[in-house]
Amino acid sequence: MSGNDAIRVRLNGADREVAPDLTVRGLLESLDLRPELVVVERNREILDRKAYAHTPVEEGDTLELVHFVGGG
Amino acid sequence: MSGNDAIRVRLNGADREVAPDLTVRGLLESLDLRPELVVVERNREILDRKAYAHTPVEEGDTLELVHFVGGG
Amino acid sequence: MSGNDAIRVRLNGADREVAPDLTVRGLLESLDLRPELVVVERNREILDRKAYAHTPVEEGDTLELVHFVGGG
């Protein structure tokens, strides 16, 4: 997606434009991700899952969305 | 046991005197052995268990009484 | 070689015709073999090397010419 009003963030290592006025929770929903399975690191700070709902995604944010995968 | 009428046999590698007119079955009983657990070799011939009752123990017989013991 | 007068022998597992009136020594020479390096078995009998010169090669002989080769 894109548009004059879109904001730019660094998401999982790639530059991306996302809708403005979006919370982390909203971002996850827009990506069709279940919040309880994802851990979010915002600008090198790990977010408490309870904070997803009221933490805004802002221009220039660096976001890492991680989860558990198979490993030894 | 011994006596004028006793007969001499070689029993399990040892010379022994036993009562005369004894059958193999009788011998086993006199030794307090359960026939069904013992195999008898008489003068190098293996006796059928059914023959114990009517096989006489005779002067000079070489008898081997064997059974199963613990082994690997 | 071949000819009416040739004789047939079994030589090292193959049927061959050789000249008549040939001694073992002559045979080796005709094959360009050095007698001191070859052992000859004739009809399953090993020939003494001294006998090569006077031992005739006869019709139907089975001859094995062996020597040392590389081996472990």
Added chain:
Amino acid sequence: MSGNDAIRVRLNGADREVAPDLTVRGLLESLDLRPELVVVERNREILDRKAYAHTPVEEGDTLELVHFVGGG
């Protein structure tokens, strides 16, 4: 040795009294040690072998005399 005028030093881990006005070279000689085979550490400073002759042994010095021994 000992005496009113003797001075106290720590020598190879043991308290010892040595003659006054002694140089390191003199000390080694008094101990019957060949200077070229011994390295001297004085108060945690390694002495240049050339300095043995004019380096005094002083009251309270801690001296370590080391050499090479068999080792793997």
Added chain:
Amino acid sequence: MSEQETALDGPLTLGGRDFGSRLIVGTGKYANNEVMIDAIRASGAEMVTVAVRRVDLDRSKEEAILHHLDPDEFFLLANTAGCYTADEAVRYARLARAAGFNEWIKLEVIGDQATILPDVQATLEAAKTLADEGFKVMAYTNDDLITALRLEDAGCVSVMPLASPIGSGLGVVNPYFIREIKRRLEVPVIVDAGVGTASHAAVAMEQGVDGVLMNTALAAADDPVRMAHAMKHAVIAGRLAWLAGRMPSREIAVPSSPTRGMLD
């Protein structure tokens, strides 16, 4: 083990928690998730390791292990696999804890890409930091006793020396070092990495260690589920043999049947 058999061995106690199985398994490299789950269940393992990775924004659904692995059925042990510095490992450990399951971490700091051998210095550094932050650290390391002793001092709940390099399947190459580490440490010792087949797991346990952790040996077997059964038995076998106290070995033979009572 059958009930009767559990009487033969106690639980594996790690960080104050009891586990019924001494086998810990990974979840990586399986052909598919069905085989993975079946194999893990067959192995009898209660603790399973998972890795922390970025969500692949294109195909996350398939990826997320928790779509397949029920955290109520298995105890999740997140690892820091792929980290090459202490800081990186600490970051991954914190992310793992934030997932909200537990504060346990399988600490792994790699020192070389070609061999994936551990960087013991960085591992030690990260272990201290994480233990101070309250993590229950299970530290993957090489078979060096000195490092193992320091990892214990750093507060690790378990030290996990390798049998041989990750994914090599060479088994316990240096039983002397493994044995010595077990002798000297008080925290449980888990042999981690290098097991390739059942006898390797038995050999590891016969050194007296408390457990074995494996992944490739199951995932890369022709039949992972059958191999998982094999490993379950192998770990029990090695453990019980060690507890039972094996016969002495000798070069000279000794008959097992009586030498007396032969016929003439």
Added chain:
Amino acid sequence: MSEQETALDGPLTLGGRDFGSRLIVGTGKYANNEVMIDAIRASGAEMVTVAVRRVDLDRSKEEAILHHLDPDEFFLLANTAGCYTADEAVRYARLARAAGFNEWIKLEVIGDQATILPDVQATLEAAKTLADEGFKVMAYTNDDLITALRLEDAGCVSVMPLASPIGSGLGVVNPYFIREIKRRLEVPVIVDAGVGTASHAAVAMEQGVDGVLMNTALAAADDPVRMAHAMKHAVIAGRLAWLAGRMPSREIAVPSSPTRGMLD
């Protein structure tokens, strides 16, 4: 194995008869008969070996194994242990058969008192005679392939190469020979003698053989019953691992966690 697990492996078929366990155990050298029975039961073995000896006319009661071992519970395999000639072994085999349980015999002809190593020539000779007389011969032999092939030709129902000398506990010293024997024979191959601890039994089974026979490893363990449990698991572990097809071993390491998806 649990029911579910038996599905993972078929029975051991010897001489047309099925056995649920691939472990065969001896009855010699136990501290006492109670421990022997408990250990044998714990091992899960169905076939147990016994020796043929003269009745000790002074203290037979304690000796007779059948006062302790129920022939309905276990399948008795009499051996010819202690025999040094083919004739002697044949004589013992006939006596064993006359006991009336079965016509099976564990043929053992020793060639040297110090090492109790088999006399393969005499064993071969006795095997032919006994097979002709209708015996089901299970022949103890060394790890020589040529001899093994001839014992098969002689009509043995199983060939039983040693892992190492009887009572040595050295384990499978020459896996190549054991493997080759298994590859070439059609009758079941049982590794007999030399196993000292659980991993040895697993290693033996991982060569692909059909079973393992042991005695001293149990009887001479500090805790025979616990070791018997260990061996039961070890044989299953090695068998399933072989059936499962182990991962290839390689000197170069291979990560078990994904290398993709690392953070910046």
Added chain:
Amino acid sequence: MSEQETALDGPLTLGGRDFGSRLIVGTGKYANNEVMIDAIRASGAEMVTVAVRRVDLDRSKEEAILHHLDPDEFFLLANTAGCYTADEAVRYARLARAAGFNEWIKLEVIGDQATILPDVQATLEAAKTLADEGFKVMAYTNDDLITALRLEDAGCVSVMPLASPIGSGLGVVNPYFIREIKRRLEVPVIVDAGVGTASHAAVAMEQGVDGVLMNTALAAADDPVRMAHAMKHAVIAGRLAWLAGRMPSREIAVPSSPTRGMLD
């Protein structure tokens, strides 16, 4: 060995004849005869084995080994390689003797084409016949002590057990059996076949045997001549180490530098 060193070890005495080297080498499978000669000279071997074969009537010149090997420089030991019966081996031995060099024979009777393992029964039979005919028999056999003892009784001047199968290069797989054979026999024991690299030859000699026979390890090395030098040193190394009496090995470390005399 240098003169000074020969003082450290006696000669290898076989059939009443002394040999300065304990290494015996074959002449087969070399890329060409020049390399063969150079390698044999580099090995320091005095006794070399040759095979008996039909003259190839088309290309004999190149074949005959004696066009390349000087019988005055090396002691020829003809073998019966390739024979599968006692009669065949006896026939080849007689042909070899008729060549007129000596009455020595390396007896080899094979029992199986795939593994080239010896047929010990046929070997024993041929050994008796040949010894009776005055041959000096050096018998290739497997690592079975019983067979080795009988070959000695049959009058062999040396018994030559294998380290591992011919051409396998696996080295001494079963040192216990080799050691036991050496302990029990009075005639010299030569380890024959299976050596692949220098350390294998050293290990063989460290079991106390009298010599080593090899062929493929030299002929199939990338650089046969350099490997021949290596083997010469390896045999001396293993021999002297055995004579010297090695230090005991222990799991616990022991410092090699003094623990006394450390600084404060």
Added chain:
Amino acid sequence: MSEQETALDGPLTLGGRDFGSRLIVGTGKYANNEVMIDAIRASGAEMVTVAVRRVDLDRSKEEAILHHLDPDEFFLLANTAGCYTADEAVRYARLARAAGFNEWIKLEVIGDQATILPDVQATLEAAKTLADEGFKVMAYTNDDLITALRLEDAGCVSVMPLASPIGSGLGVVNPYFIREIKRRLEVPVIVDAGVGTASHAAVAMEQGVDGVLMNTALAAADDPVRMAHAMKHAVIAGRLAWLAGRMPSREIAVPSSPTRGMLD
């Protein structure tokens, strides 16, 4: 090696200096100095290690190794054996240099008294300091590749991984790690500690390393001088075998005599 043989291998170049022998020996634990000198001469070693210790003020004469060892005949390599911290090792190294022979040091920092295993962290720290001070550091370490790479980066002229613990005589327990270290480092790799007999030294060299350092294997042999000869040959043997390129090993046998040309 004979002149002809030296052509087969180059010198061992350490820190810009060439050594004709790849064997380095210690001077500790000999029954007496005469045996020590004879053994060292027999070994052919040019570089010998010595320890730094306090003069024993009561019996120094006998102690000082230089009363017996001629520094013009042998290149002295002082060690820091017995040091447990980086500072201590640095202090001993400086004292050794002050002795005035050379600026070479065998760096050894121990981490545990019972096993005398190296403290790799402290070793690394001391190595940096000493290299900065211009020392030619030969660093004793364990068989961890990562540590070996860092010791190289620290400026060591040689890295010396153990074969097994000092004085254990267990030989090369983990050839994979030794091989990997050699593959990856550019500075010469010397296997130090653990060699017990000749074949161990050959095995070490066959991993491709540049040399071997030993002490107890000679000093604790029943006959140190004869063992020294053995080790000289063993190191050459292993080295040349590695240079020569050994034959491939295979489980399947391959005949060494021709299969063609057999008689009917």
